[in-house]
Amino acid sequence: MRILADMFLLIGATFTLFGSIGLIRMPDVYNRIQAGTKAVTLGSISLLIGISLLYPQWWSKLLIIGLLILITNPLGSSTIARALLKSGVQPWKKVETNTPEENSNG
Amino acid sequence: MATKPETEEGSGLADGLFLFVVVLLFWMLLTGSLDPSEIITGAVVALVVTLTSRPHLSIYSGVRITPMAILPIINYLGVFFWELILANIDMARRVLSPSLPLRPAVVEVRTDLRSPLGRLALANSITLTPGTLTVDVQDQTLLVHWVDAPPDIDIENATRKITTKFERHLKGFLK
Structure with missing residues (x-):
């Protein structure tokens, strides 16, 4: 049980890390929101599962936290994206070039 | 988000019941106990919440409540x-x-x-x-x-x- 819980905690932490890397590497705000939302949602749910395996008596509160994250996290992201689009922030477009791309500068 | 209120009022009672059950479930998860006194308190609170907020909440009206x-x-x-x-x-x-x-x-x-x-x-x-x-x-x-x-x-x-x-x-x- 302990090992399973640790696995979930590790998976959650890893996806949250990927989300953070995405926030830095993505070229524009919309893609950053995408990286942030998805990774953090699954990451936190995985963390919650891990915690509920460690402390089974907390399951009802953890379930509520999970539900609220599932509903509010994507909603908040779309609201931010909507506000950005309304205020005129254009989505990033890749410039097509003939030369092979050197895009690894982060 | 552009939410327009639903105009049909046919299933108002069912919607109210649904809201009541949702609020009561939420209460039970928050308290985390199946103690009768907790559930009775929760039922009273859920009833008050349902009666006061049902006329203003149109968002629950889209649910099909069937088995x-x-x-x-x-x-x-x-x-x-x-x-x-x-x-x-x-x-x-x-x-x-x-x-x-x-x-x-x-x-x-x-x-x-x-x-x-x-x-x-x-x-x-x-x-x-x-x-x-x-x-x-x-x-x-x-x-x-x-x-x-x-x-x-x-x-x-x-x-x-x-x-x-x-x-x-x-x-x-x-x-």
């Missing part, structure tokens, strides 16, 4: 969590690959769901699935930001794929 709705809900949750995991693996792959493979575009997607709750669920689902982010909802058109839009052949058909896999199940329990 037939259970199967679509389970299907939907299964599809949803599977897509969420896929989305994260996809996003991790994009983020970690040195060339940053992105072809972003903003596309319009139409939906058949009419109720505010249905469109909210669909919008949230789209946001959490591979490479798509709902930007705006206007009546029955969703504005979706797509990380990896296929180069513009048959974009209509490609966008349809985003919605149908959720819509199919959502239609079972939401209007």
Whole structure:
């Protein structure tokens, strides 16, 4: 049980890390929101599962936290994206070039 | 989000009952005990909440309350969590690959769901699935930001794929 819980905690932490890397590497705000939302949602749910395996008596509160994250996290992201689009922030477009791309500068 | 109140008032009692059950379940999860006194207190609170907020809450009116709705809900949750995991693996792959493979575009997607709750669920689902982010909802058109839009052949058909896999199940329990 302990090992399973640790696995979930590790998976959650890893996806949250990927989300953070995405926030830095993505070229524009919309893609950053995408990286942030998805990774953090699954990451936190995985963390919650891990915690509920460690402390089974907390399951009802953890379930509520999970539900609220599932509903509010994507909603908040779309609201931010909507506000950005309304205020005129254009989505990033890749410039097509003939030369092979050197895009690894982060 | 542009939510327009539902005009039909036919199933007001059922909606109220649904709201009551949701509030009561929420209470029971928060208290975390099945003690009779807790449940009675919760029932009273849920009743007061239902009576005071029901006339102002139109969002619950889109739910189909039938036993037939259970199967679509389970299907939907299964599809949803599977897509969420896929989305994260996809996003991790994009983020970690040195060339940053992105072809972003903003596309319009139409939906058949009419109720505010249905469109909210669909919008949230789209946001959490591979490479798509709902930007705006206007009546029955969703504005979706797509990380990896296929180069513009048959974009209509490609966008349809985003919605149908959720819509199919959502239609079972939401209007």
